[in-house]
Amino acid sequence: xxxxxxxxxxxxxxxxxxxxxxxLQLIALLARRFGYMxxxxxxxxxxxxxxxxxxxxxxxxxxxxxxxAAGLPEGLAxxxxxxxxxxSIAHELDRWDQLRTQVA
Numbered sequence: 191x192x193x194x195x196x197x198x199x200x201x202x203x204x205x206x207x208x209x210x211x212x213x214l215q216l217i218a219l220l221a222r223r224f225g226y227m228x229x230x231x232x233x234x235x236x237x238x239x240x241x242x243x244x245x246x247x248x249x250x251x252x253x254x255x256x257x258x259a260a261g262l263p264e265g266l267a268x269x270x271x272x273x274x275x276x277x278s279i280a281h282e283l284d285r286w287d288q289l290r291t292q293v294a
């Protein structure tokens with residue numbers, strides 16, 4: 191099925207095809223983002239460097255501002271990015287530990 195822009199959809203199968211296609215793109219972007227978490231785990235010298243509350247707040251604020259500019263519902267970005275950043279930190283801690291265990 192050809193993916194139509196949202197404003198051109200006339201049926202629910204067209205809408206669902208668009209949503210499913212976007213979900214695959216979001217997964218690919220998340221995989222790329224987590225690649226950067228792997229890089230951070232490799233680069234940061236101390237495990238305590240992984241959690242950076244100031245950076246977390248900045249990332250969430252940036253997402254919130256971009257979401258507001260895009261006309262998304264208020265609070266959406268904060269909720270999603272809070273979960274995303276916490277999952278990223280957990281992943282980075284795991285990778286940090288794995289990398290140091292492999293060397294030892």
